[in-house]
Amino acid sequence: MAHDERPFTISVADAELEFLQKKLALSRVPDELEGADWDYGVPLADVKRLLLRWQNGYDWRAAEAEINKIPQFTRQIEVEGFGKLDVHYVHQRSTVENAIPLLFIHGWPGHFLEVRKLLPLFTTASPDHPSFHVVALSLPGFGFSDAPTKRGFNGAKYAETCNKLMLALGYDEYVVQGGDWGSFIARILASKYGHQSVKAFHTNFPNVREPPSLWTHPRQFFAHLITPYSAAERVGLERTQWFVAQGRGYFHEQSTQPQTLGYALADSPVALLAWIYEKLVRWTDAYPWEDDEVLTWISVYWFSRSGPAASLRIYYETIAANEYSAILPTSTIPCGLSFFPKELTIPPKTWARTIGNVVYESRHQSGGHFAAHEKPEELAADIRAMFGKGGPAFGVVSGRAGYD
Amino acid sequence: MGDSEQPFTLSVSDAELEALQRKLELARLPDEVDGAGWDYGVPLADVKRLLARWQNGFDWRAAEATVNKLPQFTRQVEVEGFGELNIHYVHQKSTVKNAIPLLFVHGWPGHFLEVEKLLPLLTAASPDHPSFHVVALSLPCFGFSDAPAKPGFNGAKYVETCNNLMLALGYNEYVVQGGDWGSFIARRLASTYGNQSVKAFHTNFPNVQVPPSLWKNPQQFFAHAVTPYTAAERAGIERTQWFLTKGCGYSHEQKTQPQTLGYALADSPVALLAWIYEKLVQWTDGYPWEDDEVLTWISVYWFSKPGPAASVRIYYETVVSNEHPKIPTSTIPCGLSFFPKEIIVPPKTWARTIGNVVFESEHQSGGHFAAHEKPEELAADVRAMFGKGGPAFGVVSGRVGYD
Numbered sequence: 001m002a003h004d005e006r007p008f009t010i011s012v013a014d015a016e017l018e019f020l021q022k023k024l025a026l027s028r029v030p031d032e033l034e035g036a037d038w039d040y041g042v043p044l045a046d047v048k049r050l051l052l053r054w055q056n057g058y059d060w061r062a063a064e065a066e067i068n069k070i071p072q073f074t075r076q077i078e079v080e081g082f083g084k085l086d087v088h089y090v091h092q093r094s095t096v097e098n099a100i101p102l103l104f105i106h107g108w109p110g111h112f113l114e115v116r117k118l119l120p121l122f123t124t125a126s127p128d129h130p131s132f133h134v135v136a137l138s139l140p141g142f143g144f145s146d147a148p149t150k151r152g153f154n155g156a157k158y159a160e161t162c163n164k165l166m167l168a169l170g171y172d173e174y175v176v177q178g179g180d181w182g183s184f185i186a187r188i189l190a191s192k193y194g195h196q197s198v199k200a201f202h203t204n205f206p207n208v209r210e211p212p213s214l215w216t217h218p219r220q221f222f223a224h225l226i227t228p229y230s231a232a233e234r235v236g237l238e239r240t241q242w243f244v245a246q247g248r249g250y251f252h253e254q255s256t257q258p259q260t261l262g263y264a265l266a267d268s269p270v271a272l273l274a275w276i277y278e279k280l281v282r283w284t285d286a287y288p289w290e291d292d293e294v295l296t297w298i299s300v301y302w303f304s305r306s307g308p309a310a311s312l313r314i315y316y317e318t319i320a321a322n323e324y325s326a327i328l329p330t331s332t333i334p335c336g337l338s339f340f341p342k343e344l345t346i347p348p349k350t351w352a353r354t355i356g357n358v359v360y361e362s363r364h365q366s367g368g369h370f371a372a373h374e375k376p377e378e379l380a381a382d383i384r385a386m387f388g389k390g391g392p393a394f395g396v397v398s399g400r401a402g403y404d
Numbered sequence: 405m406g407d408s409e410q411p412f413t414l415s416v417s418d419a420e421l422e423a424l425q426r427k428l429e430l431a432r433l434p435d436e437v438d439g440a441g442w443d444y445g446v447p448l449a450d451v452k453r454l455l456a457r458w459q460n461g462f463d464w465r466a467a468e469a470t471v472n473k474l475p476q477f478t479r480q481v482e483v484e485g486f487g488e489l490n491i492h493y494v495h496q497k498s499t500v501k502n503a504i505p506l507l508f509v510h511g512w513p514g515h516f517l518e519v520e521k522l523l524p525l526l527t528a529a530s531p532d533h534p535s536f537h538v539v540a541l542s543l544p545c546f547g548f549s550d551a552p553a554k555p556g557f558n559g560a561k562y563v564e565t566c567n568n569l570m571l572a573l574g575y576n577e578y579v580v581q582g583g584d585w586g587s588f589i590a591r592r593l594a595s596t597y598g599n600q601s602v603k604a605f606h607t608n609f610p611n612v613q614v615p616p617s618l619w620k621n622p623q624q625f626f627a628h629a630v631t632p633y634t635a636a637e638r639a640g641i642e643r644t645q646w647f648l649t650k651g652c653g654y655s656h657e658q659k660t661q662p663q664t665l666g667y668a669l670a671d672s673p674v675a676l677l678a679w680i681y682e683k684l685v686q687w688t689d690g691y692p693w694e695d696d697e698v699l700t701w702i703s704v705y706w707f708s709k710p711g712p713a714a715s716v717r718i719y720y721e722t723v724v725s726n727e728h729p730k731i732p733t734s735t736i737p738c739g740l741s742f743f744p745k746e747i748i749v750p751p752k753t754w755a756r757t758i759g760n761v762v763f764e765s766e767h768q769s770g771g772h773f774a775a776h777e778k779p780e781e782l783a784a785d786v787r788a789m790f791g792k793g794g795p796a797f798g799v800v801s802g803r804v805g806y807d
Contacts, residue, residue: 023430026423030670030713032663033555040555040720041663151437151444249657249665256653259436260445260682264668264675266434271668271675278664309434316444 004168008072008088008144010064012303017060020269020302024055027270038282042274050273053291063296070116074144077164079157081150087165088144088305089137090115094123096131100387100402101171103162104136107180107205108254108311109276110370111300112138117376122383129384130394130402135174137165138304139181141313147306153313154321159188163197173397176201177383179371181314183207187328190356194331199396202336202360202383204371206352207345209240216327217354224350232363236339236346243344247282250275254315255324262309265301272308273298283369285342328355334393336360336386338379342368359392360385407572412476412492412548414468416707421464424673424706428459431674442686446678454677457695467700474520478548481568483561485554491569492548492709493541494519498527500535504790504805505575507566507593508540511584511609512658512715513680514773515704516542521779526786533787534797534805539578541569542708543585545717551710558725562718563592567601577800580605581786583774585718587611591731594759598734603799606739606763606786608774610755611748613644613729621757628753636766640742640749647747651686654679658719666713669705676712677702687772689745737796739763739789741782745771762795763788 029051032044071092076084090112093099102122104115115136122132138145140153140161148157162185166174176198178186183205189198212220229237253261264271276298280289301308318324335356339346341364349361362382367375386393387402395401433455436448475496480488494516497503506526508519519540526536542549544557544565552561566589570578580602582590587609593602616624633641657665668675680702684693705712722728738759742749744767752764765785770778789796790805798804 019430019432023432026427026430028423028427028671030663030666030711031551033717034553036555036663040717041661041666044663047667147435149435149438151439246660249653249660252656253653256650257445257682259434259440259448260678261653262434262445263451263678264672267432267674268668268672270671274664274667278661307434313437313444 005073005075008074009068010072010144012060012064016303021055023269024051027051029270042278046277047270047274050277050291050294051270054269054295058292058295060299063292063299067113070119075165075168077161077168079148079161079164082148082153082157085140085146085148085161087137087140087146087161088112089135089165090119091135091169092119092123093133094125094131096125096402096404098400098402098404099123099131099133100397100400101166101174102132102134103166103174103176104134104372105162105176105178105182105185106136106139106142107178107182108314109279109301110180111143112136113297113300114370114372118372118380121376121380125404127403130388132402133171135166135169135171137162139314141306141310142304143300144305147310147313152317152321154317155184155188155323156192156321158185158314159192162189163193167197173197173199173400175199175387175393175396178203179205179369184318184328187355190331190333190335191329194333198333200334200336200387200393202338202386204338204340204379205343205345205369206337206339206347206355208347208351208354209345211351212354220350220353224348227350229348232341233348235341236348239342240345240347247344250279251315254312255319256316258312258316259309262312265308265312269298269302272301276301280370283342283344284374285340285366285368287368287370287374330356332357334359334396336382336393337362338371338382339363340367340369340371340375341365344369408480409477410479412478414471414476414548416464416468420707425459427673428455431455433674446682450681451674451678454681454695454698455674458673458699462696462699464703467696467703471517474523479572481565481572483552483565483568486552486557486561489544489550489552489565491541491544491550491565492516493539493569494523495539495573496523496527497537498529498535500529500805500807502803502805502807503527503535503537504800504803505570505578506536506538507570507578507580508538508775509566509580509582509586509589510540510543510546511582511586512718513683513705514584515547516540517701517704518773518775522775522783525779525783529807531806534791536805537575539570539573539575541566543718545710545714546708547704548709551714556721556725557717558721559588559592559727560596560725562589563596566593567597571601577601577603577803579603579790579796579799582607583609583772588722588731591758594734594736594738595732598736602736604737604739604790604796606741606789608741608743608782609746609748609772610740610742610750610758612750612754612757613748615754616757624753624756628751631753633751636744637751639744640751643745643747643749651747654683655719658716659723660720662716662720663713665716669712669716673702673706676705680705684773687745687747688777689743689769689771691771691773691777733759735760737762737799739785739796740765741774741785742766743770743772743774743778744768747772
């Protein structure tokens with residue numbers, strides 16, 4: 001229904017900008033142990049430098065204007081049991097009429113802007129690779145979408161929201177790409193709507209934390225038994241080990257007491273900066289973050305429609321609904337995996353293949369969790385290879401093969 | 405070496421009070437899911453109410469004056485590898501000359517003021533119960549003590565600080581009482597200095613999370629094998645389950661990324677309030693917190709000498725030093741008090757692996773902050789353990805607690 005859609009421009013009120021500056025002017029930072037570096041968390045020097053820049057030099061209006069070059073919209077999506085949510089999304093069509101509709105789903109602490117560098121790569125026309133019509137939403141509770149006001153907005157609800165958005169845009173069949181929560185939601189989309197509206201999915205976050213079991217994945221079970229881990233896989237397991245032992249404090253808090261933490265993220269821009277920046281650095285592969293780039297990222301959270309506290313609830317709701325630790329239901333639709341060495345959970349291939357009907361794999365020498373932001377060329381190349389002519393998922397969407 | 409003891413008066417500057425008020429005026433609160441109750445963390449209504457009170461009505465100067473009724477001091481304490489730390493402590497002697505020297509050790513998110521209600525009970529003179537000279541320090545990184553500037557200040561260093569303090573006060577032999585980190589420190593004081601300066605300890609936090617092993621504690625192992633759990637013990641196991649699955653998020657963050665969390669606690673009084681208040685409520689047994697009582701508690705953290713971020717480092721340091729979960733034991737007498745809403749409530753056979761348990765007391769109510777919630781009961785337990793006819797009577801030479 002075209003008339004339901006409204007073009008969207010980010011326009012943070014002057015009052016909000018002034019309020020943020022007032023808070024920054026009053027910030028109080030802690031001390032730090034000598035030589036702490038990154039051992040105890042975000043180094044003080046980083047926070048001080050970013051804080052200073054945020055107060056003096058960082059230009060939100062300029063960043064906002066850049067973001068507004070991306071075609072954005074909002075529309076109301078009815079989600080069963082939750083009424084209508086106003087959902088914000090990027091929608092960029094390719095000039096290729098038969099481009100493949102692709103839904104890009106972010107995670108936490110990500111947001112819709114993670115699609116930014118991929119957009120030109122996906123939508124551009126070429127005889128040598130397929131093109132995509134790209135939709136990248138702000139998940140409910142994030143960015144410029146509404147947050148649900150009732151409890152229970154779990155993975156299934158996120159999937160429902162995504163599917164309804166794509167259908168509302170006239171994409172009766174589409175493919176999905178996601179990392180972090182986007183990976184989780186992509187997998188739920190596949191299992192709920194696979195072969196109906198959802199025709200294939202790709203993820204750069206093959207989040208499998210256990211070896212294949214004999215009963216559910218006998219083929220992978222035996223492959224796993226007899227295949228030694230490669231050097232890369234052993235390194236991957238160590239990275240996973242690090243994450244589980246050292247890097248999951250945020251997960252435990254967010255999945256059990258999101259409101260308590262929420263007070264910190266809502267009230268203190270410094271708290272929000274540190275909490276998210278820690279992940280931007282630790283979860284990437286030496287990505288050369290620029291201060292303004294970081295501040296734009298954090299600002300999207302600070303100025304988000306529902307506030308930063310709402311973004312944490314997905315951890316609580318999915319755990320409370322037992323969706324997270326249970327083995328996710330799979331689908332037979334084609335699935336593609338990209339492995340980046342500094343991802344958080346890097347399973348050996350035999351484990352990862354239990355995600356679904358894995359028809360495409362690609363292993364990279366560098367890159368981390370925020371692949372779309374760190375390695376857009378590589379990620380785009382993977383997806384083109386998966387869906388392009390001669391690729392294992394070519395033509396999954398009827399009448400939209402990605403070429404004119 | 406001169407005595408560096410100085411009397412201490414808490415006196416937060418006007419500038420600090422104003423800075424806090426300016427921050428409170430600019431507080432920005434999140435929304436809340438409908439009907440959240442306590443399921444998602446601290447309810448918004450509680451935070452709003454406390455915030456409003458903090459801005460208007462809560463009188464820090466009055467609270468400060470009450471705190472200053474406690475006899476407080478500071479002195480320099482040398483800690484190997486860390487130089488001298490200025491340590492803040494309450495020191496109240498009993499009128500009973502031969503009172504038993506007792507070191508009270510707080511935890512997180514506790515502080516030295518947890519001893520407040522115990523002081524009159526422990527120091528009072530009576531023929532019917534023993535008396536104590538009480539020392540309650542602010543642990544390094546907490547309250548009005550220094551924080552060390554270098555990494556590595558682990559449990560062993562906390563223990564050394566406590567022992568050096570007691571020795572500096574002239575207490576060559578003493579007993580220890582502690583909950584939370586105070587329990588961890590008491591147990592390590594026992595294993596490091598047991599039968600030397602440390603003669604006995606009591607804890608209301610019997611933190612044992614595994615059943616007795618055949619090899620280490622054969623007696624408890626067999627007792628455990630044949631003794632069914634009581635109803636209270638089964639309830640305790642459920643309480644422990646709740647804590648380990650729902651209540652440990654703070655601990656996971658604090659032991660891995662204390663600095664990251666520290667930015668929140670240092671910058672936002674609302675963040676600090678929520679982070680700590682959650683524990684004050686969830687870890688106690690229906691304790692009727694008054695708003696000003698909560699705000700005083702939080703303010704001690706906000707106005708603390710090293711700042712609130714330093715207080716969470718103990719989690720990190722003890723983990724990287726591999727001081728968990730095994731705490732070495734000692735043969736000195738040990739007493740346990742069980743409160744049903746403690747956060748780890750092991751069955752008795754498990755708890756007895758803590759050490760040479762000579763005293764046990766089981767309560768029908770009370771939680772983690774026993775000294776604050778149940779001072780009469782806790783004092784009664786400590787008196788029973790150390791009094792005439794008690795299992796730890798006379799452990800400190802020449803200071804049996806009676807004149």
